[in-house]
Amino acid sequence: MLGIPNPPRPILTLTSDFGLADTYVAAMKAAILRFAPEAMLVDITHEIPPQDVVAASFAVERALDAFAPGTIHLAVVDPGVGTQRRILVVEMHRQLVVCPDNGLITWAWRRLRKGKAHKLDWRPKTSSNTFHGRDIMAPSAAMLAAGRALREIASPIRDPILLEIRPARPPVRIGRIIHVDHFGNATTNVPRDALPKTVRISVKNQPLGPLKRTYSDVPAGQPLALIGSAYLLEIAVRNGSAAKNLSLKVGDPVRIFGASD
Amino acid sequence: MLGIPNPPRPILTLTSDFGLADTYVAAMKAAILRFAPEAMLVDITHEIPPQDVVAASFAVERALDAFAPGTIHLAVVDPGVGTQRRILVVEMHRQLVVCPDNGLITWAWRRLRKGKAHKLDWRPKTSSNTFHGRDIMAPSAAMLAAGRALREIASPIRDPILLEIRPARPPVRIGRIIHVDHFGNATTNVPRDALPKTVRISVKNQPLGPLKRTYSDVPAGQPLALIGSAYLLEIAVRNGSAAKNLSLKVGDPVRIFGASD
Amino acid sequence: MLGIPNPPRPILTLTSDFGLADTYVAAMKAAILRFAPEAMLVDITHEIPPQDVVAASFAVERALDAFAPGTIHLAVVDPGVGTQRRILVVEMHRQLVVCPDNGLITWAWRRLRKGKAHKLDWRPKTSSNTFHGRDIMAPSAAMLAAGRALREIASPIRDPILLEIRPARPPVRIGRIIHVDHFGNATTNVPRDALPKTVRISVKNQPLGPLKRTYSDVPAGQPLALIGSAYLLEIAVRNGSAAKNLSLKVGDPVRIFGASD
Numbered sequence: 001m002l003g004i005p006n007p008p009r010p011i012l013t014l015t016s017d018f019g020l021a022d023t024y025v026a027a028m029k030a031a032i033l034r035f036a037p038e039a040m041l042v043d044i045t046h047e048i049p050p051q052d053v054v055a056a057s058f059a060v061e062r063a064l065d066a067f068a069p070g071t072i073h074l075a076v077v078d079p080g081v082g083t084q085r086r087i088l089v090v091e092m093h094r095q096l097v098v099c100p101d102n103g104l105i106t107w108a109w110r111r112l113r114k115g116k117a118h119k120l121d122w123r124p125k126t127s128s129n130t131f132h133g134r135d136i137m138a139p140s141a142a143m144l145a146a147g148r149a150l151r152e153i154a155s156p157i158r159d160p161i162l163l164e165i166r167p168a169r170p171p172v173r174i175g176r177i178i179h180v181d182h183f184g185n186a187t188t189n190v191p192r193d194a195l196p197k198t199v200r201i202s203v204k205n206q207p208l209g210p211l212k213r214t215y216s217d218v219p220a221g222q223p224l225a226l227i228g229s230a231y232l233l234e235i236a237v238r239n240g241s242a243a244k245n246l247s248l249k250v251g252d253p254v255r256i257f258g259a260s261d
Numbered sequence: 262m263l264g265i266p267n268p269p270r271p272i273l274t275l276t277s278d279f280g281l282a283d284t285y286v287a288a289m290k291a292a293i294l295r296f297a298p299e300a301m302l303v304d305i306t307h308e309i310p311p312q313d314v315v316a317a318s319f320a321v322e323r324a325l326d327a328f329a330p331g332t333i334h335l336a337v338v339d340p341g342v343g344t345q346r347r348i349l350v351v352e353m354h355r356q357l358v359v360c361p362d363n364g365l366i367t368w369a370w371r372r373l374r375k376g377k378a379h380k381l382d383w384r385p386k387t388s389s390n391t392f393h394g395r396d397i398m399a400p401s402a403a404m405l406a407a408g409r410a411l412r413e414i415a416s417p418i419r420d421p422i423l424l425e426i427r428p429a430r431p432p433v434r435i436g437r438i439i440h441v442d443h444f445g446n447a448t449t450n451v452p453r454d455a456l457p458k459t460v461r462i463s464v465k466n467q468p469l470g471p472l473k474r475t476y477s478d479v480p481a482g483q484p485l486a487l488i489g490s491a492y493l494l495e496i497a498v499r500n501g502s503a504a505k506n507l508s509l510k511v512g513d514p515v516r517i518f519g520a521s522d
Numbered sequence: 523m524l525g526i527p528n529p530p531r532p533i534l535t536l537t538s539d540f541g542l543a544d545t546y547v548a549a550m551k552a553a554i555l556r557f558a559p560e561a562m563l564v565d566i567t568h569e570i571p572p573q574d575v576v577a578a579s580f581a582v583e584r585a586l587d588a589f590a591p592g593t594i595h596l597a598v599v600d601p602g603v604g605t606q607r608r609i610l611v612v613e614m615h616r617q618l619v620v621c622p623d624n625g626l627i628t629w630a631w632r633r634l635r636k637g638k639a640h641k642l643d644w645r646p647k648t649s650s651n652t653f654h655g656r657d658i659m660a661p662s663a664a665m666l667a668a669g670r671a672l673r674e675i676a677s678p679i680r681d682p683i684l685l686e687i688r689p690a691r692p693p694v695r696i697g698r699i700i701h702v703d704h705f706g707n708a709t710t711n712v713p714r715d716a717l718p719k720t721v722r723i724s725v726k727n728q729p730l731g732p733l734k735r736t737y738s739d740v741p742a743g744q745p746l747a748l749i750g751s752a753y754l755l756e757i758a759v760r761n762g763s764a765a766k767n768l769s770l771k772v773g774d775p776v777r778i779f780g781a782s783d
Contacts, residue, residue, distance in 0.1 A: 011555060013548065019443035020281070020542070021308035023323040026274065027490070029303050030327035033272060041303075042551050042563075047543035050444055051500055062545040066552035066656075079500055082475025129475040131490035134327075182541035183572055214604025214651040229549070229653035239573055239601055280704035281542065282569035284584040287535065288751070290564050291588035294533060302564075311705055312761055340761055343736025390736040392751035395588075 010145035011067060012039045015059050015075040016133065017048040024131070028074070028138040035142030044073075051079045053104050054165055055250075058179050058187075060097060061108035062230060069094035074141040075104055076133035087120040087137060089144070089154045096150070098141040100132075103163035107178075110166045111191075118154035170194045175233055175254040184241025186248045190233035190256065198259040201225035203235050204246055215239075225254075271406035272328060273300045276320050276336040277394065278309040285392070289335070289399040296403030305334075312340045314365050315426055316511075319440050319448075321358060322369035323491060330355035335402040336365055337394035348381040348398060350405070350415045357411070359402040361393075364424035368439075371427045372452075379415035431455045436494055436515040445502025447509040451494035451517065459520040462486035464496055465507055476500075486515075532667035533589060534561045537581050537597040538655065539570040546653070550596070550660040557664030566595075573601045575626050576687055577772075580701050580709075582619060583630035584752060591616035596663040597626055598655035609642040609659060611666070611676045618672070620663040622654075625685035629700075632688045633713075640676035692716045697755055697776040706763025708770045712755035712778065720781040723747035725757055726768055737761075747776075 012032060018024040025046050032039060044063045048056045056077040063073050078100045086101035092108060092115040099105060101119070109115045120140055127135035140153060168175050168190045175190035186203075201208045208225040211233075218224045220239045223246060228234030235242045235254060242248055273293060279285040286307050293300060305324045309317045317338040324334050339361045347362035353369060353376040360366060362380070370376045381401055388396035401414060429436050429451045436451035447464075462469045469486040472494075479485045481500045484507060489495030496503045496515060503509055534554060540546040547568050554561060566585045570578045578599040585595050600622045608623035614630060614637040621627060623641070631637045642662055649657035662675060690697050690712045697712035708725075723730045730747040733755075740746045742761045745768060750756030757764045757776060764770055 022442045026305045027327045044548045066549045128490045229650045287566045288588045389751045
């Protein structure tokens with residue numbers, strides 16, 4: 001692995017659309033622990049909406065941003081399981097991501113840049129046709145966590161599948177909501193760095209004025225625009241749900257007005 | 262423990278109907294870590310429907326199938342807490358299960374076979390009357406994980422309580438749905454090995470034709486029958502919910518027609 | 523840390539209102555593991571209702587009661603994030619709690635007693651204005667878990683913010699429901715020790731008679747009063763939901779009649 005350190009207790013994260021009611025997440029963990037018994041397992045989330053590759057894409061970028069070099073990320077949202085779709089191993093931020101080649105890597109690829117993509121060549125002797133997360137991807141991620149060289153199980157490729165989602169670039173007039181969180185805060189695809197110093201924001205024809213610094217800068221129940229913890233433009237309601245109060249959902253536009261508008 | 266290895270970092274899994282909103286799961290983990298500070302804890306699921314011993318039974322079998330020899334499984338769905346019902350320790354697959362003697366072990370007992378049942382003799386000096394998972398079962402599971410001999414805390418029995426659920430045996434004409442997962446896939450009690458080579462499946466009077474290999478073998482939105490990741494007959498809808506589209510629920514029959522029907 | 527031991531693998535627990543669908547919990551764990559790579563992480567719950575400081579207060583007391591000396595508890599329900607509100611580090615039960623100074627410590631402070639409060643002085647070089655859990659509290663908790671002396675990052679204070687919730691003291695005539703759990707059991711603020719030997723309980727004008735020992739002391743579907751696993755007076759329905767059957771919610775009164783009433 002080019003410059004990727006091997007910590008004594010490797011961290012391996014898991015992201016999926018499996019939910020927590022079934023035993024599928026545990027099945028992947030069992031497979032991992034057979035190959036990497038010393039691994040530290042951390043769940044990113046397993047509540048990605050079923051088959052929502054785009055939502056998983058945002059979660060994986062957050063995981064890459066948060067964790068230290070050497071971390072291995074396993075992300076399984078895999079509607080094409082059992083077909084000939086490739087499986088990726090992507091080097092990025094001195095970490096590795098193992099995931100299906102279905103666009104799941106897109107947001108990290110475009111926001112964090114400098115990814116190096118590989119296709120996974122390793123396959124087990126036998127595997128199910130419906131759970132490659134358990135039978136192929138988890139063992140591969142675990143082998144990498146246990147120190148196996150990437151080149152032994154994967155080969156470089158130049159064309160991972162990428163979806164039509166990308167961080168906004170200046171000058172930004174319209175952003176798009178890409179995620180609505182548990183609190184009802186709506187995150188957009190507009191990075192802090194893509195905004196001019198002076199802006200006014202509006203959403204659903206409701207003017208929110210200039211960016212605020214934090215939620216408490218407006219009275220309880222009032223909407224605001226601010227830079228969220230992912231350093232993206234976010235729409236929120238103090239002590240409330242912007243998604244509910246303003247009827248916001250993924251894909252909705254957010255308008256940005258500069259000083260001269 | 263007869264042939265059960267003691268790994269340096271023992272794995273201890275947890276299954277319950279406690280949900281994740283309360284502090285009960287953490288209370289069991291705290292109790293475990295007092296007796297087995299080196300244990301690796303893995304949640305199987307805590308979203309077993311309240312008091313649903315049958316659902317827990319399927320989860321525990323999946324856990325036994327997935328994990329390596331030496332793993333200890335703690336499973337607490339315990340409507341009889343505080344009564345004189347026994348507590349079991351079952352050896353199976355070179356692993357151990359600690360659970361109430363209320364039928365929870367049934368599916369593993371019948372599908373994986375060759376279980377050896379014991380009743381737990383160990384009791385703490387004091388305990389609550391409403392949370393034996395925390396006060397009795399978690400410490401016992403942890404002691405076993407930390408290397409304590411099974412015979413020191415439990416005695417062999419021959420009659421664990423078993424429920425009326427069992428894997429179908431050939432010739433199978435009717436299977437039963439035993440689990441509906443997060444995606445709406447419906448798993449039956451019919452093992453792959455119990456099916457003849459050529460079959461046609463129908464459910465709710467809807468013919469699904471022969472077994473498919475994987476979800477993508479039918480168009481999106483279409484129902485299919487296939488062998489799922491537990492190597493049981495499964496009813497699914499590609500990119501959709503079989504449970505919703507076909508109104509399937511636990512207990513519903515699935516019809517199996519052989520070549521001669 | 524006055525008398526607080528430093529175990530070889532420190533335990534660090536997490537409590538929040540973040541839910542499990544987003545990546546926020548994982549972001550805190552990533553921050554912790556950068557400062558305390560050997561830590562054992564245990565989730566208490568992340569399903570505290572959004573901004574519900576009182577509910578978090580009960581969860582933290584349960585965590586302090588359950589875990590061994592030396593455990594560090596991180597609790598983040600933080601509607602005042604980004605403002606000048608203080609951050610606390612509280613020593614209690616030979617453990618430490620890191621949380622915002624917004625009343626979250628109240629129930630533990632009053633039920634377990636003998637807390638020593640400190641305000642956190644440590645701040646990172648840069649931090650977001652909306653996620654101090656990740657940027658300030660998680661690193662601080664991790665530093666403490668890794669053995670850093672409390673006095674190096676915090677200073678004693680005498681006035682942590684406390685809310686109007688407290689354990690009932692004898693003679694108790696009316697208790698209050700403080701938590702409704704996943705099963706629909708309703709826990710009150712009445713400790714076992716505050717009750718006389720002979721009592722009768724009623725709720726919503728329904729007499730429940732004297733305390734029962736465990737759920738199975740009444741027929742299925744019947745309500746009862748008993749001492750729950752937190753050693754508080756609890757209202758339950760055997761194999762059912764007291765919250766649903768009796769329409770109970772947090773704040774509702776429970777009446778206690780002594781021998782002489």
